[in-house]
Amino acid sequence: MLAEQISIFIENKEGRLAEVTAILRDANVNIRALSLADTTDFGVLRLIVNDNDAAEKALKKEGFTVGRTQVLAVEVNDEPGGLNKVLDPLCEQDVNVEYMYAFANPQCKNAIMIFRFDDPVKALEILAEKSIKVISGEEISNL
Amino acid sequence: MPIYNKNFETMPRKGIEALQLQRLQATVERIYASVPFYKTAFDKAHIKPKDIKSLADLQRLPFTNKQDLRDNYPYDMFAVPMEDIVRIHASSGTTGKPTVVGYTQNDINTWAELMARSFSAAGATRKDIIHNAFGYGLFTGGIGAHYGAEKLGASVIPVSGGNTKRQITIMQDFKPTILCGTPSYILHLAEVAQEMGVDFKDLQFKAGIFGAEPWTENMRSELEAKLHLRAIDIYGLSEVMGPGVSIECYEEQKGLHVFEDHFIVEIIDPETGNLLPHGETGELVFTAITKEAFPVIRYRTKDITSLNPVPCTCGRTHIRMNKPSGRTDDMLIIRGVNVFPSQIESVLMETKEILPHYQLVVDRKDNLDTLTVKVEIDDQLFRDDIKSLQKMENRISSDIKEYLGVSAKVTLVEPKTIQRSQGKAIRVIDNRKL
Numbered sequence: 001m002l003a004e005q006i007s008i009f010i011e012n013k014e015g016r017l018a019e020v021t022a023i024l025r026d027a028n029v030n031i032r033a034l035s036l037a038d039t040t041d042f043g044v045l046r047l048i049v050n051d052n053d054a055a056e057k058a059l060k061k062e063g064f065t066v067g068r069t070q071v072l073a074v075e076v077n078d079e080p081g082g083l084n085k086v087l088d089p090l091c092e093q094d095v096n097v098e099y100m101y102a103f104a105n106p107q108c109k110n111a112i113m114i115f116r117f118d119d120p121v122k123a124l125e126i127l128a129e130k131s132i133k134v135i136s137g138e139e140i141s142n143l
Numbered sequence: 144m145p146i147y148n149k150n151f152e153t154m155p156r157k158g159i160e161a162l163q164l165q166r167l168q169a170t171v172e173r174i175y176a177s178v179p180f181y182k183t184a185f186d187k188a189h190i191k192p193k194d195i196k197s198l199a200d201l202q203r204l205p206f207t208n209k210q211d212l213r214d215n216y217p218y219d220m221f222a223v224p225m226e227d228i229v230r231i232h233a234s235s236g237t238t239g240k241p242t243v244v245g246y247t248q249n250d251i252n253t254w255a256e257l258m259a260r261s262f263s264a265a266g267a268t269r270k271d272i273i274h275n276a277f278g279y280g281l282f283t284g285g286i287g288a289h290y291g292a293e294k295l296g297a298s299v300i301p302v303s304g305g306n307t308k309r310q311i312t313i314m315q316d317f318k319p320t321i322l323c324g325t326p327s328y329i330l331h332l333a334e335v336a337q338e339m340g341v342d343f344k345d346l347q348f349k350a351g352i353f354g355a356e357p358w359t360e361n362m363r364s365e366l367e368a369k370l371h372l373r374a375i376d377i378y379g380l381s382e383v384m385g386p387g388v389s390i391e392c393y394e395e396q397k398g399l400h401v402f403e404d405h406f407i408v409e410i411i412d413p414e415t416g417n418l419l420p421h422g423e424t425g426e427l428v429f430t431a432i433t434k435e436a437f438p439v440i441r442y443r444t445k446d447i448t449s450l451n452p453v454p455c456t457c458g459r460t461h462i463r464m465n466k467p468s469g470r471t472d473d474m475l476i477i478r479g480v481n482v483f484p485s486q487i488e489s490v491l492m493e494t495k496e497i498l499p500h501y502q503l504v505v506d507r508k509d510n511l512d513t514l515t516v517k518v519e520i521d522d523q524l525f526r527d528d529i530k531s532l533q534k535m536e537n538r539i540s541s542d543i544k545e546y547l548g549v550s551a552k553v554t555l556v557e558p559k560t561i562q563r564s565q566g567k568a569i570r571v572i573d574n575r576k577l
Contacts, residue, residue, distance in 0.1 A: 007527035009520045011557050037529045041554050044527055063559050065525045098528055116528070 001124055002070040003137040004052055005114065008045045009065040012038060020045060020059070027051075027058035032140060033114055035101035048073070048103065048114060050141045070120055073103065073140050075133035076111045083113065089130050095123045103140075144393050144457065147263035147295070148256065151404045152459045159403050159460065164198050166432035167407065171195050171204070174438055177222045180215055181440065201407060201430065202418055206441045209242060212382060217243040223436050233281045234381045234481060241281070244381050245436040251290065253433055257387040257402050258291020264400065264457070265350045265375040266393040267321045269296030274314060274348075276324030276332070277355065277479075278304040283385030284355050284479065288323050291387060297321070304328060304479075307335045314346050322351040325479040326358040326366060326374075330510030333369040348372040350393060354379065354386060356476040357467055363396075376466060382442055383429045389464055398451045398463030405433045408464060409441070410450055413471045424449045426471055427464065445471045473571055475505055477512045480549045484570040487516060487551075490542045494535075499524060502561045507575045514551040516543065519558050 010016045017036070024031060033048040046069075049055045056066045076082045087097070096118045103112035112135060117123040127134050146152050154162070172192040174181045184205045185191070194200060212220060221228065229248050233241035246254065267273065273292040277284030285303055292299035300317055302310050304324070310332060313319075322329065329351065336343065351370060354377035366374040378399050379386035388406060389399035401408045406429050410419045413426040427446045431438045446467040455463065475482045484503055491501060500519040505512060518524075518539065526532055536553040543551045562569045 005527075007525075009525055009532075009555070009557060011560070039529060039533060042532070042556070044529055044532070046527060063557070065520050065522060065558055067522070067525050067527050069527045098530075 001072070001134050001136055002120060003048065003073045003114070003135070003140050005069050005071045005116075006047050006049065006052055006055055006059075007067045007069060008047070008059060009042060010045055011042050012040065017045065019062075020064070023058050023062050023064075024049070024055055027054050029055045029058070033101060033103040033112075035099070035114075037099065046099075046101070046114075048140060069116060072115045072117065072120060072123060072127070073135040073137075074113050074115055074127065075108070075135060076113050078109060078111050082111070086113070086127070086132055089126050090117070090123055093122070093126055095119050095126065144266050145263055145268065146458060147260040152260060152400075152402075152461060154404070154460055156460060160198055162404055163407055163432060164195075166404075167198070167201065167430065168192070168195050170430075170432050170434075170438045171440070174222050174440070178220060180211065180220060198407070201409070201441070204430075204440055206416065206428065206443050207439050208443055209382070209445075212242045218245070220439075221245050221436055222438055223247055228436055232283045232286075232381050232385065234283075242382060244283075247435040250384075250434050250436050253405065254287060254384055254387060255290040255294040257384070257405065258287055259294040260291075260402065261352065261377055261387045261390040262291055262295050262297065262321065264390050264392045264459075265321065265352050265377075266373070267292075267295060267297055267350065271297045271321050272317060272319040273297050273299045273321045273323060274302060274310075274317075274319035275299055276302055276304055276310060276322070276328060277386070282355075282479070283379070283381045284325075287379070287385040287387060288352070307332050308339065311336045311339055311341055314348075315341060318347045320347050320349050322348050322370070322372065324351075324353060325355045326353040326362055327356060327478055327507065327510060327512050329353060329370070330362070330366065333366075334509050343370045343372075346371070350375055352377050352390070355479040357469075360466075378464070378467070380444060382437075382439055383431055383444075384434065388429065392455060392457035392459060394457040395455055398455075398465050400455070400457075400459050400461040400463055403461045406431055408450065408462065410448070411443075413443075413445075413447075421450045421452045421462075424468075427467065445474065447471060475503065475514075475571060475573065477505060477514050477549050480547065482514070482547055482549055486547055487543065490546055491518065491539065494539050494542050500558075500561050502570060502572060504572045505575055512575065514549060516540075516551050516553045517556045517561060518553060519561055520555045521558055524555075 030050040035046045037044050059066045098116040100115045175192045188205045190203050227247050228245040230246040233243045275288050277288050279285030350373045352375050363374045375391045377386050377390045379388040389401040391399050409428040410425040411428050419425045427444045429442050430440050447469045448465045448467045451463045502517045504515040540553045
């Protein structure tokens with residue numbers, strides 16, 4: 001049920017992000033979700049794409065450092081308290097969010113959030129217990 | 144200006160040479176018997192102490208390198224039993240392995256005398272108040288200058304380095320007349336004083352003794368203009384003694400007088416090891432001929448300069464070495480601390496157990512040397528969260544501080560972004576324009 005995210009190290013330099021997106025465009029890779037965490041010197045670009053292998057291959061060819069991380073794509077009700085409903089049970093059992101970002105999904109009335117938990121396996125168990133929908137990597141690619 | 148020890152400092156050349164030969168012979172005789180390293184080295188060169196019949200025979204003795212001192216870490220180069228050692232200093236070395244030097248009570252007395260001579264040469268007398276901003280500790284600068292100031296009979300303020308604003312308050316209140324420190328730190332101090340609204344014109348300094356790192360004539364002009372004093376260059380290294388191996392005189396400020404009754408100075412071709420005539424530029428080599436605990440023979444400093452035998456108007460007969468203009472190796476001197484790229488390499492190896500591509504960038508910002516270590520990220524180092532990456536930067540930075548004693552900013556950069564020359568990464572970019 002885990003989804004896979006690719007992450008890329010980029011220096012804070014003018015036009016660097018555009019270079020990454022151009023490489024992905026040329027490799028015919030579609031970006032489904034993205035987040036950029038940054039410091040003054042560098043940033044980490046995290047991406048959910050429709051084809052991880054193609055994306056990684058194209059970026060590495062251009063000299064980028066690319067990593068892969070297991071994340072969870074969780075359906076969150078688009079209503080007040082929707083996100084809180086997901087976080088509360090995890091928090092109670094000491095599962096913490098390392099980072100999270102939203103997913104663009106026009107086909108679904110609910111929101112999808114990408115989570116990196118410190119303990120993804122335990123998080124998955126808790127979410128299943130609470131009948132919170134977790135979307136598989138395959139589904140994500142096909143959305 | 145008074146000369147502290149007229150007998151020795153104005154000795155005619157013939158007298159100096161006779162004294163040097165006699166002291167060299169005694170030193171060689173003694174270390175051949177007491178330091179296994181020298182016995183082995185002399186035997187290998189097929190030379191016995193009795194073969195040293197003239198000063199020219201010095202050339203037959205083998206050189207001593209920094210590596211030899213490292214190989215004999217910590218005490219194997221000492222020529223006296225430990226019970227006769229009263230002081231130990233060390234200079235920064237590769238991770239965990241500095242170069243260790245020892246002193247007997249007589250050595251400490253000699254050093255104090257040579258530092259007292261140095262203060263005198265810079266125009267100081269027992270009436271002066273000396274603000275000593277050289278660092279105190281394992282580094283020879285602070286304590287070396289301190290003992291010399293006391294020997295001279297001056298009043299010494301042992302402020303050491305750092306805490307700049309307090310130093311400026313002390314300068315205003317204690318009214319020191321002689322300033323000591325590394326030139327880059329002193330220039331930084333001058334800027335801070337300006338920010339505080341303190342004008343050096345209103346202070347009492349007449350001379351500043353600056354050293355422990357190379358500095359240029361341009362820096363001299365800047366120091367003299369900003370600080371309203373005469374800037375004097377001092378030279379020394381712990382392996383030979385510490386500060387006070389040579390110093391400029393107040394009168395000429397042109398070349399540093401080497402205290403030749405205690406050291407024999409040579410300039411060699413760094414490639415062939417052959418002695419070069421006066422005036423030619425090459426590597427500076429010292430032989431310590433009076434030291435008891437740590438008498439080095441033909442120690443290669445890796446500093447590049449030339450010698451000037453022309454008699455000086457100050458009256459001293461000791462030969463002058465010109466301001467060192469560079470190094471034969473890739474050693475950097477950052478705020479008085481010796482840094483080799485190989486040391487940074489060791490730290491990176493220890494921190495990450497792999498060796499990423501790296502580059503040292505040295506800048507001078509607001510007159511203070513700054514070191515940036517760029518480290519190329521690769522698949523093994525990469526983490527997808529900022530926290531881990533920043534933690535890695537901080538860890539490397541604190542390890543560098545711990546092992547090398549120098550503050551460095553560590554910056555992670557993208558793979559293949561460090562310039563390479565013929566496939567080899569360029570390890571050092573020095574933007575200081577020394």
